Amino acid sequence: MKASEIRELLKLLDQPDIISFAGGIPDPSLFPVEAAKAATNAALSDPAKAAQALQYSISEGYVPLRRWIAAHMGRLGVACTIDNILITNGSQQALDFLAKVMISPGDTALVTAPTYLGALQAFNGYEPRYDTLKIDGGNATPASYAEAAKAAGGRVKFAYVVPDFANPSGETMDVAARDKLIDLAEDLDAAIIEDTAYEALRFEGEALPTILSLDIARHGHIDATRTIYCGTFSKTLAPGYRVGWVCAAAPIIQKLVLVKQASDLHSSTINQMIMHGIAEAAYDTQVEAAKALYKGRRDALLAALAREMPAGVEWTKPEGGLFVWVTLPEHIDGAELLARAIAEERVAFVPGAAFYATETRKNTLRLNFSSPTIPQIETGIARLAALIRRM
Amino acid sequence: MKASEIRELLKLLDQPDIISFAGGIPDPSLFPVEAAKAATNAALSDPAKAAQALQYSISEGYVPLRRWIAAHMGRLGVACTIDNILITNGSQQALDFLAKVMISPGDTALVTAPTYLGALQAFNGYEPRYDTLKIDGGNATPASYAEAAKAAGGRVKFAYVVPDFANPSGETMDVAARDKLIDLAEDLDAAIIEDTAYEALRFEGEALPTILSLDIARHGHIDATRTIYCGTFSKTLAPGYRVGWVCAAAPIIQKLVLVKQASDLHSSTINQMIMHGIAEAAYDTQVEAAKALYKGRRDALLAALAREMPAGVEWTKPEGGLFVWVTLPEHIDGAELLARAIAEERVAFVPGAAFYATETRKNTLRLNFSSPTIPQIETGIARLAALIRRM
Numbered sequence A, B: 001m002k003a004s005e006i007r008e009l010l011k012l013l014d015q016p017d018i019i020s021f022a023g024g025i026p027d028p029s030l031f032p033v034e035a036a037k038a039a040t041n042a043a044l045s046d047p048a049k050a051a052q053a054l055q056y057s058i059s060e061g062y063v064p065l066r067r068w069i070a071a072h073m074g075r076l077g078v079a080c081t082i083d084n085i086l087i088t089n090g091s092q093q094a095l096d097f098l099a100k101v102m103i104s105p106g107d108t109a110l111v112t113a114p115t116y117l118g119a120l121q122a123f124n125g126y127e128p129r130y131d132t133l134k135i136d137g138g139n140a141t142p143a144s145y146a147e148a149a150k151a152a153g154g155r156v157k158f159a160y161v162v163p164d165f166a167n168p169s170g171e172t173m174d175v176a177a178r179d180k181l182i183d184l185a186e187d188l189d190a191a192i193i194e195d196t197a198y199e200a201l202r203f204e205g206e207a208l209p210t211i212l213s214l215d216i217a218r219h220g221h222i223d224a225t226r227t228i229y230c231g232t233f234s235k236t237l238a239p240g241y242r243v244g245w246v247c248a249a250a251p252i253i254q255k256l257v258l259v260k261q262a263s264d265l266h267s268s269t270i271n272q273m274i275m276h277g278i279a280e281a282a283y284d285t286q287v288e289a290a291k292a293l294y295k296g297r298r299d300a301l302l303a304a305l306a307r308e309m310p311a312g313v314e315w316t317k318p319e320g321g322l323f324v325w326v327t328l329p330e331h332i333d334g335a336e337l338l339a340r341a342i343a344e345e346r347v348a349f350v351p352g353a354a355f356y357a358t359e360t361r362k363n364t365l366r367l368n369f370s371s372p373t374i375p376q377i378e379t380g381i382a383r384l385a386a387l388i389r390r391m
Helices: A003-014 A033-045 A047-053 A063-075 A090-102 A117-124 A142-151 A175-188 A211-219 A250-264 A269-308 A334-345 A374-390 B003-014 B033-045 B047-053 B063-075 B090-102 B117-124 B142-151 B175-188 B211-219 B250-264 B269-308 B334-345 B374-390
Strands: A085-088 A108-111 A129-132 A156-161 A191-195 A227-232 A244-247 A323-327 A364-368 B085-088 B108-111 B129-132 B156-161 B191-195 B227-232 B244-247 B323-327 B364-368
Touching: A033 A047, A033 A269, A033 B033, A033 B047, A047 A269, A047 B033, A063 A085, A063 A227, A063 A244, A063 A269, A085 A090, A085 A250, A090 A117, A090 A156, A090 A191, A090 A227, A090 A244, A090 A250, A090 B250, A108 A117, A108 A142, A117 B250, A129 A142, A142 A156, A142 A175, A156 A175, A175 A191, A175 A211, A191 A211, A211 A227, A244 A250, A250 B090, A250 B117, A269 A323, A269 A374, A269 B269, A334 A364, A334 A374, B033 B047, B033 B269, B047 B269, B063 B085, B063 B227, B063 B244, B063 B269, B085 B090, B085 B250, B090 B117, B090 B156, B090 B191, B090 B227, B090 B244, B090 B250, B108 B117, B108 B142, B129 B142, B142 B156, B142 B175, B156 B175, B175 B191, B175 B211, B191 B211, B211 B227, B244 B250, B269 B323, B269 B374, B334 B364, B334 B374
Parallel strands: A108 A129, A108 A156, A156 A191, A191 A227, B108 B129, B108 B156, B156 B191, B191 B227
Antiparallel strands: A085 A244, A227 A244, A323 A364, B085 B244, B227 B244, B323 B364
């Protein structure tokens, strides 16, 4: 299934009788509208601030927001300054910039199977070769990765991971896997792109150290690390402002600032000021509210799957995030299931094939639990399970 | 002078005793703060609208804004629909996307000498070869451009122009030059990138037809044209929201939508809603106010140059926009003049050398008249002229 087909599919979300597990977007009931109004008023009611808010600004990003983010990164075990922070238009733009800086046609990007579709879309424009990153080690060695990359006419430039509650798998890398990934990247002299879109949305269990913090622990200082942390407010506060960030070694940030300047000069000045205001006023309460809402929906989804699905269907048990990944019996193609699910059961999801860079497993699908309500989840999974039994 | 040095220079603008002609930014006294407040309230006070404003949205851009722009383009002689419009983060992002889509390393981009520095920064990431576009014809032929491009290992992919009150030259292409450019592009089977950042800021004289409208007149329909119009609200309403657009043949827009999606998903939803509200409420009055303010400053600048500058100094007489281009006697280097102007006279400007893609004319400089006040213009030019007389 192509991106264009998924786009067509997403249009179905507007049909009120479709129960959709296809999205990947926050529940808008969580949006911090009052904090947004207050922050906007603060930016526009003072003439000097308004003159700044509506004007061009520096490519690095609004200093008070970068200061807030640097302190936030400190709470995640990443000692850094504003010189380690670049503001981007969501983390999607960071992925685009990183591929632009690192990938020449024929270079290799290591990605998991499955991986985030939007990352593949960002990387594809720079014509990488993909190789499969095995989070649990598997049997690939640094030498085997390097040799395959060389044979393809380039080298391994980075490994891309979503370490917490990944999109689409819902899975989390344990500390050993994170450490092994740093070993691999060091052996390959490659970067690690750590996409933390869902990291804040942990419903249970201990938070794990970020890969960047483990890299700092090895090398003593962020400026000696190879891990590039991509953060975003899209899943915790609101995606409509398009504010995310990169946190990395200062020399990497300096390169990315030039890319940012060439690409769109800077992220919206007023949006950065507003996001700073919202973060100051409401970050923790927003995150708590999101976790409470999504945990209830995840619990309902896992319970419904256990109750309804026939033998031979398996799924992940995410400790957070927005997604559960389902593996069907080999004979069921997720795309065919989707066509029938919409026609016969008025249920939608994203077939899994789109999330693979190389070899595809068609008997997979992604279920989102941030958008459907608990009654919709229960009805939708019962209907989907009934259809699977008929196939 | 490198971009990094110009950035250092721009930091001087914060020093209150410097009279700066170095900027290229709107006067913040013009910003539509009340309209921005009203549009923000409209977006956030209705819960359904707020849920839309703070959410993800489609890559093409907010439909009511694209509808407003399509009607605006109609007033500029460009019959089009929303399928011909993509919203970008200012026109800078459009330049980046167009180079990404069209340029492979070694392909040729035709640019004027001088040309917009930000365009060169956007294009450089894709490693074009540059050749000089002679607006007035000159002695280059389509065959000579094509042969030189082929010898460099690619072909001419586009010609980039700022047809009205160009940055940095202040010059405007007449209708004959616009028609000749279409001829050339057709001979070369190349695109035309029409950057109209300053088009709305005409102080006097008749508005000239856009290149896109001339292209439509030849071919009967926008979808049969090769001209890609890049528009922005940055100079007419406010740059801080980062909202611009591309207007072009639908097949070109469809390609760019995929680039937009891969690059940053979409421009800020709420900013597009706010910009639509401001444009509906205040576009014409904002443009009139900007023209009145900047015309007064341009008049003061041209009068001061005529009054103060010694023989051997020449400058353009722009009918609009933000910039006057000055050519010094051959023995004066603009960068050396800048260093002395700051040290001895507390006056800043941008040396001209940065604006050349290929052969550089160092005895040039760009003067901005949108930021300094009339008394600053009069004092600043008198000081600069006194320094030039000493060199």
